[in-house]
Amino acid sequence: MFPTDVEALTVAWLNGVLSDGSAAVIDFQAEKLGEQGRTSVVYVLTLTYDRATALPTKVVAKFSAGEQYVKNAVQALNVFEREVLFYRHFGDQAGIPVPHCYAAEYSREENACVLLLELVVNARQPDLFHGTVAEVALAVEHLAPFHARWWGRRELPGDVPCDYDRPELYVADVTKALNKIPEEHRDNVGRTVIEVLELWLQHHRQLAAYCRTLPLTLCHGSFHRQQLLFPTAENDPFRVIDWQSTGMDCGPIDLARLIVTGLLPDDRKKHEAPLVARYHALLCEHGVTDVSLAQVWEMYQLGIVRILVLHIHVFAHFSVKLMIEHWRKVAEERSLWKILFQWPQQALLEHDVPALLRRLASQASVPAAGGPS
Numbered sequence: 550m551f552p553t554d555v556e557a558l559t560v561a562w563l564n565g566v567l568s569d570g571s572a573a574v575i576d577f578q579a580e581k582l583g584e585q586g587r588t589s590v591v592y593v594l595t596l597t598y599d600r601a602t603a604l605p606t607k608v609v610a611k612f613s614a615g616e617q618y619v620k621n622a623v624q625a626l627n628v629f630e631r632e633v634l635f636y637r638h639f640g641d642q643a644g645i646p647v648p649h650c651y652a653a654e655y656s657r658e659e660n661a662c663v664l665l666l667e668l669v670v671n672a673r674q675p676d677l678f679h680g681t682v683a684e685v686a687l688a689v690e691h692l693a694p695f696h697a698r699w700w701g702r703r704e705l706p707g708d709v710p711c712d713y714d715r716p717e718l719y720v721a722d723v724t725k726a727l728n729k730i731p732e733e734h735r736d737n738v739g740r741t742v743i744e745v746l747e748l749w750l751q752h753h754r755q756l757a758a759y760c761r762t763l764p765l766t767l768c769h770g771s772f773h774r775q776q777l778l779f780p781t782a783e784n785d786p787f788r789v790i791d792w793q794s795t796g797m798d799c800g801p802i803d804l805a806r807l808i809v810t811g812l813l814p815d816d817r818k819k820h821e822a823p824l825v826a827r828y829h830a831l832l833c834e835h836g837v838t839d840v841s842l843a844q845v846w847e848m849y850q851l852g853i854v855r856i857l858v859l860h861i862h863v864f865a866h867f868s869v870k871l872m873i874e875h876w877r878k879v880a881e882e883r884s885l886w887k888i889l890f891q892w893p894q895q896a897l898l899e900h901d902v903p904a905l906l907r908r909l910a911s912q913a914s915v916p917a918a919g920g921p922s
Contacts (some may be wrong), residue, residue: 550656590616609665636653672778672779680811689828690799696767719862768796770803773807776790854882
């Protein structure tokens with residue numbers, strides 16, 4: 550059995566996954582990283598060996614969160630299993646830079662996992678609230694070739710999930726979240742946001758069936774700025790982390806998450822079209838021949854809907870009133886509220902996404918394209 554928390558971590562297990570015979574771990578120190586996610590607990594391990602070695606002296610240990618309510622909330626999404634499968638079957642060969650993985654273990658019975666990963670040095674996690682166009686552009690340069698590598702491959706190693714095969718996956722939480730939003734707070738959430746999510750609920754089966762007919766690829770599934778490590782100098786590394794949402798999907802859905810939540814609205818409006826065009830051009834340069842720029846735009850617009858399907862989950866599990874009150878106390882320029890709902894709502898309006906959903910729902914079996922060309 551593998552360790553499911555740092556207290557269960559042992560020298561013997563570390564030697565079993567790290568040692569190449571040149572040296573043995575004789576001790577380690579664990580330090581919890583300052584910023585933690587909701588579903589995992591992450592430590593930096595400093596390793597002591599019995600002799601000089603080229604083996605890593607620092608690694609990252611990532612454990613699934615131990616709280617049962619967290620495990621219950623994410624169990625249907627298989628987030629722990631998804632990340633383990635990604636590193637086992639793709640990892641360094643994924644076609645996009647990721648931390649090297651030394652060990653990846655998952656227990657379905659306990660819904661628990663552990664990952665032992667490279668500690669990426671000389672890289673920085675960007676500011677969540679003030680993304681730069683240069684950062685997003687660099688991410689696009691890596692994202693498109695990654696998508697192109699797996700484009701149109703219906704069969705991938707490791708039983709990679711496709712959420713379109715489970716169209717009911719998000720329905721219960723979205724329904725619960727919308728029902729919990731009182732009338733006095735609907736303007737705060739955004740009338741267009743609510744309209745789009747209600748349309749999605751009404752037509753989710755038709756939309757999933759339509760998306761299943763599109764060219765699919767291996768996707769990150771949550772490709773926002775805090776999943777990216779950017780270089781601090783010219784020759785420093787770029788890495789993509791947190792593969793808990795990976796699956797087969799429409800590639801531009803990753804692109805939408807990056808741009809819509811990664812740039813201030815004025816920057817997005819100015820640079821969105823060139824970034825989407827660059828993504829499409831890179832797909833073509835890397836061998837993709839079955840998608841037009843117009844189709845990329847359509848999938849991108851569907852990606853804005855996906856952002857809201859994921860973001861609205863917060864209301865399914867917490868008090869809407871308390872969360873709004875909390876967000877109102879935060880400085881305007883660092884408001885998570887903007888990133889979760891206001892920025893996506895602006896994008897919905899600019900792209901007339903409600904009209905797109907109605908059209909696709911009425912013609913679910915007919916491939917269609919929309920957006921700038």
